Amino acid sequence: MNVVVPRFSYLIIFGLFALTCCSNKQSYEFDIGAGDSGIALRQFALQANIEIIFNSGDLEGISTNSVRGKMHPNVALDKMLKNTGLHYKKESQSNVYAIVRK
DSSP: OOOOOOHHHHHHHHHHHHHHHHHHOOOOOEEESSHHHHHHHHHHHHHOOOOOEEEEHHTTEEEOOOOOEEEEEHHHHHHHHHTTEEEEOOOTSEEEEEEEEO
C-alpha cells in the first residue's frame, strides 16, 4: 500500500519545524529585587544566561524595578527598565543586550 502525501504538506511540516527551532521563546525564572541598576542587571544576566553590556556612568543613580516569575528575557527587561530612563537594544545575531540611556 502506497501512501501519497501532497507536497505542500512537507512545506507546512518544514515551516513548523523551522519556526520551532529558530524562535527564541525560551523563558527563564527571574527573582530580582528593585534597586541599584548595575547590580540588578548583573543578576539578570546570570539568571537569563545572556550577556549585557552597559556604560556604568549611564546607570548612576538609577534604580530598576523588581522582576519575578518565569518569562522571556525581553519581557523581563521591559518590566525591569520601565520608567527608569534606560532601554535595551538586542544584537540580532547574538545573545548580547546593550543597555543605554534614552
